[in-house]
Amino acid sequence: MRWSKALIPTLKETPADAVAPSHVLLLRAGMIRQLGAGAYTYLPLGFRVLHKAVAIIREEMDRAGALELLMPALQPVELWKESGRYDDYGDLLMRLMVSKSHPMALGPTHEEVVTEMARGLVRSYKQLPLTVYQIQTKFRDEPRPRFGVVRTREFLMKDAYSLGTNVQQLNVSYDAMFEAYCRIFDRCGVPYVVVEAESGPIGGDSSHEFMVPCSTGEDKVIQCSSCGYAANQERAEIGEPVAATLVVESNPAACQSVPTPGKRTIREVCEFLGVPESESAKLLVYMADGKPIAALLRGDHELNEAKLRRVAGAVAIAPADPAEVEKATGVPIGFLGPIGIKIPLYIDRAVASLSRLVVGGNALDVHTVNVIPGRDFPVPAVYDLRNAQEGDPCPRCGKALAIKAGLEIGHVFKLGTKYSRAMGARYLDEAGREVEIVMGCYGIGVNRIIAGAVEASHDKAGIVWPLALAPYQVVIAPLQVKNDAVMERTAAIEHALEAAGVDVLTDDRDQRPGVKFNDIDLIGIPLRVVIGERGLKDGVIELKWRDQAAAETISAEGAAEAILSRLATAMSRRAGECADRQRARNAAKSS
RNA sequence: CGGGGCGUAGCGCAGCCUGGUUAGCGCGCCUGCCUUGGGAGCAGGAGGUCACCAGUUCGAAUCUGGUCGCCCCGACCA
Incomplete structure (x- = not known):
């Protein structure tokens, strides 16, 4: 072209x-x-x-x-x-x-x-x-x-x-x-990375997503660098915390109600009381298939709705609106706590391991301090209810999890019936x-x-296409389009490559070299062939890969063959990498 | 759907607050000259219902109201 x-x-x-x-x-x-x-x-x-x-x-x-x-x-x-x-x-x-x-x-x-x-x-x-x-x-x-x-x-x-x-x-x-x-x-x-995924409204039992790690990704990928565990944050489990030595005070103070006028959010309350958010707990009310339920999480943690939905055995859950909250609990939103709560309560594991916390006082403008789980409210069971965070223990090996953004490009589901x-x-x-x-x-x-x-795959100058996706594999840039020797050489190489089935783009525009080079870099063609008067005088042309800084000078005679062999090498190298990865997958599967 | 921003030439923008001739600038585009290994230079030129509708006014890109469109954050999302 x-x-x-x-x-x-x-x-x-x-x-x-x-x-x-x-x-x-x-x-x-x-x-x-x-x-x-x-x-x-x-x-x-x-x-x-x-x-x-x-x-x-x-x-x-x-x-x-x-x-x-x-x-x-x-x-x-x-x-x-x-x-x-x-x-x-x-x-x-x-x-x-x-x-x-x-x-x-x-x-x-x-x-x-x-x-x-x-x-x-x-x-x-x-x-x-x-x-x-x-x-x-x-x-x-x-x-x-x-x-x-x-x-x-x-x-x-x-x-x-x-x-x-x-x-x-x-x-x-x-x-x-x-x-x-x-x-x-x-x-x-x-x-790409393959992650365990939430199957969502499409339904079904099991699901994996294929994610491209990149900042534009809309999903959060939780990954363990140690054992290879990877999951969408929607799905990611959190391992048991390393048995922290619970500081049990010998003579713990009784819990106590304190006025917190107008302080509703965790941040407001903790700032007001001078307590770190990690020593507070929030009670979130959800409607599970039309019935109210509550989840208790550490103040600085995020609820994972899918986990709560599974734990509650519900088909669908949604945050309760303020009116539903007040109807279900009798408490205005912002002051809910676990003590004496009437609706079913699911407690996150991280809450139970706190030795003292601040919770809502179940009355307008009141919170309760010095609350000890198990003493001041029952903890019959704990669940993994929250979103995994950077540094949380891996559910498989216990090492620290990392979090990064991922773009979903593929998704496989087992739908069942x-x-x-x-x-x-x-x-x-x-x-x-x-x-x-x-x-x-x-x-x-x-x-x-x-x-x-x-x-x-891009840099300051533009796109850097992988060879397999590039719109053209090779771009030929004749620098003097009015020079017959340059254009004859260009046409010869172009035709030879096309005859061999290569996708070739020839930049025959009457533009200065800078314009051509910048456009060529921008559109990201993997291999650039530059043909100029100067080089032709010495019988050479220039080859440069988009993903490499250095150019290579080759003889103008037999250039097409040289280009074809370099392309073939690049393609077989890529094929080898694919085969290696496949072998690695097979090995992992059989082990 | 909540919050924020924007809409003026193909692209990037100024002008709007404080209304007033023919609405500017850079890039790109067209013509000519010149230049030719990393986005050259000079000269000439084309291109705009100022998103749309209504209002205020002698007069609206500019003020007011509404509508539409686009982007970002959040909610949402096989």
Whole structure:
């Protein structure tokens, strides 16, 4: 491709609206352009990158035995009502009227459609297991799209669904998809960590997320550097604290009510009383399936709603509003405490290990000090209720956990029979009995692979694409486009590379070298070939890798062959790294 | 949905507080000259319903009210 014939609208300045590095650079490199909030055009260069990712995904899904198909984005809302997600999914579901009065939805995901298909097509255990996938546009009415291509209302997703007769088949399918995902992201050259994840409203038993570590990530990843434990903060467990020597005073003071007029928040109360927040406890009231429950946490800790939901055995929980709190406890919000509380109380482990704390006094403008858990209120049991923090003990090995931001690019779930039960998708087993299909679902955000690659790999000058995703593998920059010798040499190398199947971009613009170099760095093409009068006089041209500082001079004669061999070396090195990682995974699995 | 910010040429911005000729600047774009190994220089030029609607006024980019759009933080989120 000749640059002069291409559409590559690079930007010198950063558009005011862009903040995240991937957003800024994809915009500046002329890869995307915004149409509206959460809606982006992929310009030719960006579309090529998307295609490269799609091609890799397709190869690996096919290799894993998944069958590609294409389901409609336009879906009857009846299906969503049948599965129960019409309500659960809420406003995120993009609804519209067809033929003026017929309500439909644009698919945010396709469990319903797959299950509908399965109940029509799958009759016998002999047809199972089966995994299908598609690469298709999804729609979600995101309340807040952000960071360019990271969270949009319309995005490209690879979604796969496994159908099996039982949990064993599900586990085999799940493992195959898990492995395919590792291969996909390895091949794309995007760094990632696999974390245990909360399965969320999609339901199901088990789930892993694939995260690109980067500051733009919207999730928090908890990781143990010692044993390799990694989990989404939503899910991360906290290990038993190292048995701290509890300072038990020989003659502890009795608890005592103190006035705290107008002090409602932990910060206000602790500041007012001159007590560290870590020696206070807060009582949070939640509505669990419509009934009030309470959680007691250390003042400086954060409640993990998923943990509380599990402990309480509830389907759904939500913070109680002030009116519900007062109705359930008789106490105005801000002064709640565990002493004498009437609703079911779940106590976080960290609270029980405190020897003295400040709690709400269960009356307006009152708190209670010198409270000792177990003495002043019962502690029948303790739970892990809070979000893991930096430095908390690892649940596996007890070493300190670290926390960092991660961008979710892939997610695998074991759904079980959630959808097949709700929608009646059954097969006949060997004994002729009707049995619900056991399902799994597996998603990759294709756009997020692009965003994640840029987040993980860029410098001051611009994007540094991994070879596998780059819109073009090689860029040729003839420096004097009016010099016949330069242009003949350029064309010769260009044609030789293209004939060998290499994606080549030739910057034939009549621009000064500085302009070309800066644009080339910005769009991030891995290998740059510079052909100039000066070098040609000595019979040489220059090669430079985008991710390396130094350039290399090679003979102009046989340059194409030299470039091809360097590309081949780079690709086989990458393939070797992927193979090494796969071996490491296999070794870890068998051990 | 709560909080904050912004909307003036393709991009980045000034002007607005204190209303007053033809609304400016830089980059980019077009033409010519010149230059050519890291975003050159000179000259000429094109490009704007000042987001939209209503109001105040002799007069509105500027003041008032409303609407819409976009960004950020939070809530939310397979």
